[in-house]
Amino acid sequence: MTTATSTPKLNRTYKWAGGLAGIVVTTVVFIVPFIFIVLTASKTGQEASLLEFSWPTEWRFFENLVEVVQARDYILVTAFINSTILTVGSVTLMVVVSALVGYVLQRRRSRWNGLISFLVLAGLIVPPAVVPTIWVMQGLGIYKTLHGLILIEVAFGMAFCILMFRAFVATIPRELDEAAIMDGAGPIRLFFKVIFPLLRSVIVTVVVVQSVFVFNDFQNPLYFLPGDKGATVQTTLYAFQGQFSTSWNLLFMDILLITLPMLLMYIFFNRQIVAGMTSGAVKG
């Protein structure tokens, strides 16, 4: 784009040479680590411990898969169930409560607007205080519970969602609200029947981006849901790192398993992920 088009021949050379150079460099830098994960996950324990980047002499892919799923009394199954409940629960709740805030914040002028916008920006920037949060959760009786962690993820992820929703609501003409009010719609019907359906595209973006964040989150489950019963896929991988220090094949099989959902997500929602993560939402 920025290159001069004065000499078409030079341009064609650049097109191919640049592209090929890009392919070579990205293969070495980005693809090789992923191939390494797949190869190591397919080896026998002994061969994997050599940490070599080589073709497995004996393919043990499915045996390793079965073994890692069965490890420690099927903890990986528990972890996948917990992570799924955590992701679905927190993202659903996050979308509904933040859409309500983003909508009213954009539509209604009140003296609270300044304070609320400030709190939303603070939510993006301020690192949560860990032990006081545990203290509050203990007081409420939700420490070490899955629903407690769901509420935590909602609280920490809300700011981003609110900014996305506020920006999108601004593009919906007010005349639509007025027409619905003329027809006698109350606030709840106005929001859920008229506005909420129009938010569909931004909801998809928010859901996809927040699912990635919550599913990949390590720090919050580590602090607020410790113990085997509350294992999530990320804390399980971390625990395996300590226990399987000699079985790299199983460890890398676990990495493969928990990365797969993200890969599928990326294939199906490429556009929404890119839109959400590059929206520059910090600028409010």
Place this chain on the structure above:
Amino acid sequence: MTMTTTTSQTGSASAWPAEPEPTARKRRGKKRSPYPMWFYLPAAIIYIGLFVVPTFTSFYFSLTRWTIFDSEFVGLENFQTFFSEPFLFQSLIHTLIYAAITSGLKVVLGLLIGVFLSSQIIARGYLRSVVFFPVLVSAVGVGVTFSVLMDPFDGLINKSLAVFGIEGPGWLTDPNLALYSVAFVDVWSGVGIATLIYIAGIVAIPQEYFEAAKVDGANAVKSFWNITLPLMRPATTTVIILSLIGGLRSFALIWTMTNGGPGFSSDVLASMVYKQYQAGFYGLSTAGNVVLFVLVAVIVVPLFWFLNRKEVDQ
């Protein structure tokens, strides 16, 4: 806790009919605002209970010796400990180094890769997806993978260097290098976001600018320097702020790759907070959190204000 939040909220809700808004006259039914304040309520309860209250109470608890059940006020003792113990204070320096390196490299590499991936080359879409995909891999997964790749003897990185006759260092075992190695991996996994933000910015530049520059005899380097770069300011602002916020708080990657070691050589504030929490020093841990809070506020807030203002000036 819920009690206090609920009462403060109903307080704000009952305050609204009094505000000088013509539609909000308190005549039951008809003239109520179609955008009721109670729509804020569910979000406010969760946010205030689990974010605002812990943040405010952290200032008090950082001044106490604290075992979750009872706390004893000790004044600034925790902060005194923090600033006088080298291994605690070092974590603050490490945090600054880590944040500066990761955000600096993300800006430079993100811009270069962004320009490259928006030029006319083959396999552009493929290259963009490859650069972006690591963003979606969890920090724990990336950390485990790279701690194997960076193994000083058998790791793929040092073995590849050996082919060229270079003896690779102990990336994660050398105390002088560990922090930088982790920062490098952070850039590897996060540069995709920066790249995409820059690509979005470059695509938005009107083609006429480049055509006009070409008519005036500017070459590719000149039009990059005089057109692309200045117009990339908003994108750069976004990248810097996003990666600074991420870099200052960074925990998962450091924890899975080095546990803050060897010794305390790659400890950052977030990992120090976790270590003190594990050791049962809740007051000291919270003091670390307050230091992190102040650090983020002191760096990010003025930057946010300054960079956004510059933009308006242009």
